Amino acid sequence: MAAQPSSNGYLVGSNLERVLRAGHFAVTAELGPPQSADGDVIRKKAALLKGCCDAVNITDNQTAIVRMSSIGAGAIVVQEGLEPVIQMTCRDRNRLAIQSDLLGAYALGMRNVLCLSGDHQSFGNHPSAKNVFDLDSIQLVQMVAAMRDAKVFQCGEPFKGQEPRFFVGAAAAPFAAPVEFRPYRLAKKVKAGANFIQTQLIYDIPAFKAFMEKVRQMGLHEQVYILAGVGPLKSPAMARYMKDSVPGLWVPDEFIERMEAAGAPWADIPKDQLSKEDKKARADAWKQEGICICIELIQQVREIEGVAGVHIMAIEWEEAVRPIVEGAGLLPRPDVSAAPAQEAHHD
Amino acid sequence: MTNSTPLNLIAYCCEHCAYAAADLAGGLRLQYPPEVKIVQIPCTGRIDVLAVLHAFEAGADGVLTAG
Amino acid sequence: MIVAEQKSLDEMKSLIGEAQKVLVVGCGTCVTVCFAGGAREAAIVAASLRMATRLDGNAKAVTDVTVQRQCEWEYLDEIAEQVRAADVVLSLGCGIGVQAIAEHFPQAWVVPGLNTGFLGLPTEQGIWAERCAACGDCLLGRTGGICPIARCSKSLLNGPCGGSEGGHCEVNPDIPCAWQLIYDRLNSLGKLDLLLEIQPPKNWKAARDGGPRKIVREDLRLRAEEE
Numbered sequence: 001m002a003a004q005p006s007s008n009g010y011l012v013g014s015n016l017e018r019v020l021r022a023g024h025f026a027v028t029a030e031l032g033p034p035q036s037a038d039g040d041v042i043r044k045k046a047a048l049l050k051g052c053c054d055a056v057n058i059t060d061n062q063t064a065i066v067r068m069s070s071i072g073a074g075a076i077v078v079q080e081g082l083e084p085v086i087q088m089t090c091r092d093r094n095r096l097a098i099q100s101d102l103l104g105a106y107a108l109g110m111r112n113v114l115c116l117s118g119d120h121q122s123f124g125n126h127p128s129a130k131n132v133f134d135l136d137s138i139q140l141v142q143m144v145a146a147m148r149d150a151k152v153f154q155c156g157e158p159f160k161g162q163e164p165r166f167f168v169g170a171a172a173a174p175f176a177a178p179v180e181f182r183p184y185r186l187a188k189k190v191k192a193g194a195n196f197i198q199t200q201l202i203y204d205i206p207a208f209k210a211f212m213e214k215v216r217q218m219g220l221h222e223q224v225y226i227l228a229g230v231g232p233l234k235s236p237a238m239a240r241y242m243k244d245s246v247p248g249l250w251v252p253d254e255f256i257e258r259m260e261a262a263g264a265p266w267a268d269i270p271k272d273q274l275s276k277e278d279k280k281a282r283a284d285a286w287k288q289e290g291i292c293i294c295i296e297l298i299q300q301v302r303e304i305e306g307v308a309g310v311h312i313m314a315i316e317w318e319e320a321v322r323p324i325v326e327g328a329g330l331l332p333r334p335d336v337s338a339a340p341a342q343e344a345h346h347d
Numbered sequence: 348m349t350n351s352t353p354l355n356l357i358a359y360c361c362e363h364c365a366y367a368a369a370d371l372a373g374g375l376r377l378q379y380p381p382e383v384k385i386v387q388i389p390c391t392g393r394i395d396v397l398a399v400l401h402a403f404e405a406g407a408d409g410v411l412t413a414g
Numbered sequence: 415m416i417v418a419e420q421k422s423l424d425e426m427k428s429l430i431g432e433a434q435k436v437l438v439v440g441c442g443t444c445v446t447v448c449f450a451g452g453a454r455e456a457a458i459v460a461a462s463l464r465m466a467t468r469l470d471g472n473a474k475a476v477t478d479v480t481v482q483r484q485c486e487w488e489y490l491d492e493i494a495e496q497v498r499a500a501d502v503v504l505s506l507g508c509g510i511g512v513q514a515i516a517e518h519f520p521q522a523w524v525v526p527g528l529n530t531g532f533l534g535l536p537t538e539q540g541i542w543a544e545r546c547a548a549c550g551d552c553l554l555g556r557t558g559g560i561c562p563i564a565r566c567s568k569s570l571l572n573g574p575c576g577g578s579e580g581g582h583c584e585v586n587p588d589i590p591c592a593w594q595l596i597y598d599r600l601n602s603l604g605k606l607d608l609l610l611e612i613q614p615p616k617n618w619k620a621a622r623d624g625g626p627r628k629i630v631r632e633d634l635r636l637r638a639e640e641e
Contacts, residue, residue: 095615177581178574
């Protein structure tokens with residue numbers, strides 16, 4: 001998949017770009033690297049995801065907890081025959097480190113980057129660390145796009161050889177405050193050069209429809225591929241936590257009630273009398289319902305004009321991805337390795 | 348409470364009320380403990396941390412403000 | 415103003431160490447108005463140290479003096495004799511004051527009595543909040559007079575990030591989201607179009623990241639022959 005610069009009509013020719021350009025409804029998933037140096041963790045997770053998504057996001061010290069590097073884990077994912085989307089945050093690296101890491105990532109066969117600000121380090125396991133935030137996510141998008149298109153470093157100097165060519169992604173949080181500004185901030189990311197967008201988890205479909213309507217009014221859906229973020233709920237407690245404690249996440253009560261209903265057979269048993277088997281059965285029932293809800297969400301976002309795919313975030317639950325994708329009728333994933341580039345969507 | 352050395356108390360008294368009351372008590376020949384040393388001040392609003400610290404530093408066992 | 419707060423008495427005592435003659439130096443400017451190191455605080459600290467060391471069985475001679483500004487040589491000249499006589503100078507100035515005394519009196523042993531916090535203002539009685547990060551390249555003209563460098567937890571130039579919620583920052587509900595403030599202010603002033611411009615990466619060279627900074631005003635300098 002090593003794409004030579006634009007020779008085939010693609011920006012980079014990554015599988016994700018090809019799938020999107022061919023007009024398929026794209027599926028990306030998330031793979032969280034371990035808090036260890038154990039590459040087998042990546043291999044096992046890659047095996048769970050292989051064949052059921054078009055590319056897999058490798059998180060970058062998510063929630064500011066130190067994990068195996070996104071690029072290190074991404075190299076293993078490439079070896080395993082999957083295509084990574086390297087997540088790159090602005091929290092831990094200045095513009096020098098980001099650029100040099102991206103040169104390495106390209107040389108190791110990676111072709112997609114998701115540009116993020118990054119969770120603040122105060123949430124992680126090194127809260128006293130100095131943050132960097134030399135660039136913000138929008139500046140990062142600009143830089144990575146310019147590395148590919150203008151073939152220059154951020155300082156303006158040209159590369160001395162092959163430039164890194166990445167399909168450039170950015171995130172969108174449609175329900176973070178101030179909500180009315182979010183489409184405009186998305187527009188800035190598009191203007192900065194984002195090729196695809198992966199949104200924060202969507203549970204509130206009417207609110208997301210309203211967001212997408214504004215996005216369409218602004219014509220953004222024609223300039224960027226928007227992948228709606230979805231994820232399976234694991235328990236009523238997780239649903240409530242997301243609703244109450246995670247900024248930018250709107251979880252309708254309906255889903256919390258459905259999760260509670262799934263655990264209803266065990267609801268009347270006093271907590272201390274729940275056997276291990278009971279707990280396992282209840283957890284399975286919750287997970288089953290969480291997967292069902294996720295499938296419904298995918299089917300609903302798929303109907304929204306301008307949504308080009310889904311990004312499935314099954315946090316530390318990669319096993320859930322295949323049943324979700326299968327349940328949503330999105331298997332098998334298209335083989336676009338030989339597809340010629342369709343009419344230019346971006347240029 | 349027994350103590351080998353006599354107590355040493357500083358009373359910061361506002362000249363308009365508490366100090367005037369002490370004066371009147373004297374006029375009426377009322378007794379009050381000899382350990383209490385009265386310091387006349389224009390107003391208890393004049394009291395600050397430093398006045399209290401200085402009293403303690405000078406050997407006071409306790410400080411009373413009255414106004 | 416520069417906003418600071420006092421170190422604990424225990425820490426001050428440990429910084430003074432074995433010294434017997436202690437000079438507490440207050441500062442009459444910023445730290446006076448934030449009640450950390452003015453004349454009153456210097457007198458209180460001195461009295462407290464006298465009593466505390468007496469209780470410890472090693473009464474030290476602690477005196478205090480306050481200058482108009484510790485950060486200017488001419489005011490420090492006034493206390494040269496007292497500094498010379500002291501074993502240690504406990505500065506209740508900000509970090510600038512401590513260093514000014516150290517720089518001006520090469521023989522003096524100077525220790526800080528304050529922790530210097532930030533550049534800010536009192537938002538109400540007893541509460542001070544950070545407003546300026548002294549980044550050296552002021553962008554307040556683009557943000558409606560609200561600084562995202564000092565007031566956004568991530569110092570984002572194209573905020574708000576996804577962690578803005580209900581007007582506050584996800585880092586701490588006590589922190590107002592600077593970008594919500596900027597958004598609201600520009601909205602009320604009809605200048606939201608300013609937010610549609612992508613702000614380019616900041617030149618942090620003008621900030622501390624470029625190394626210690628210095629401003630030279632040739633028009634104000636004394637010529638060699640005049641000095």
